[in-house]
Amino acid sequence: MGKNIVVDIADMAIATSKDDILVTYSLGSCLGIAIYDPVAGIGGLMHCMLPLSSVDPEKAKDRPFMFVDTGMTIMLTQLFEAGLVKANTVIKVAGGAKLLDKNDLFRIGERNYTVFRKFLWKNGLMIKAENVGGDITRTVRLEMATGRFLIKSSGSEWEI
């Protein structure tokens, strides 16, 4: 039986066992970022809330995974330390939703996604699959045994 490792909001976890399943609940404008190396059998899942740590640098020291920029830096560093190989890296992302009532104020999801893309581009990494935007909340899972990245929203579940 697989063990569920729950990743809380503004947090990240790494799994190295085939039995593990990383899961994070209720992504709104937040991003659920899964980074996986099928050869090394290493994967990580992050649930980050806000685009840039410059909004609160002090908080970023305590809670780096609250922000896309500091979260990605530390997540990748820890994954590489654990043996992740860049050439085998598979990156998938979900979340970044926006409210049904479109307005310019609540653009946090869009900003999260933009900062994420920029970070990957600077680091020479690519997104393999994504399911972002829309006015839905999502729960995501990364199955270590298969590398499947599953998204659950309003009663249905699918893989990307």
Place this chain on the structure above:
Amino acid sequence: MNSSAKEITREIELFPAMPALCKFVSTHLNDPNVDFKMIAEELKYDPGMTANILKLANSAYFGAAGRVTSLQTAIARVGMKRMFQLVIASGFSKTLVKPLSGYNLRPEELLMHSVFVAVASEELARVTGIHPPDLLFTAGLLHDMGKVIMDKHVEKAVSIFSEKANKEQAFFDVLEKEILGMCHAEAGGTLLEQWKFPHELISAARFHHDPAKASVEDIMLVNIVHISDMLSYSEGIGAGIDGFRYRTSREAISSLGLKTSILEMVTSHSMDKVEELEKVLCGESGRVVKKEKNVRKFH
């Protein structure tokens, strides 16, 4: 009034009474000169609540400097007004912690949402330079009480809700009104009114999705609770089946002079405090324990 609305109204009338102490405190929320002995007398028979209140008084959020171990010192440190808010928070956490299957909220989700709105409201006032109204925290905490009553009715009609939501792109409170004859905001407002809560709390519950309808006296407080509520949903905290389906008041945005960067700052300043208070209000939950385990393993 349709039959669901009639039933909901009756359920509000029959809703279990508040803990005795909350009842006492609720009528004195704006009256900080009440005799402390009366509170101490009530609390003598409720060790659970006493312990909770001391924990809250010792939290970083309520900011007592140094550790307080008695109610007397707690009141001296946090003040009587804050003490009343702690009593209310502690008393209502048991109701708010339960799962709501109609709204698709797991256990603790409504509590986390309520605490987020309470904390973010005070933070939003601070960041925008507004002197926070006394009851802002409690107004945020209790704004969604109506959901507790509405939940089983939403659950019964959930297929109608999802069908209409997909087809019409309608806002959820509008659907509640259309399908059940009443929305959760109205139900909550009516409940707090029946309990004779101060008008600020009734307005925040009743108008948090339609702040323009609040009285001139309450509108600033309701605007703040409304924006914090939308921010919580946007972050996925307590969003359930309804969270992304409410409208944001343009008047509230402009009257508070809001920008995206302000909301991001409020979110970042609020999260630790929300988690701290939620932990106290839930007791030592499995969720928190798990979190600490992750931190040990990977940092």
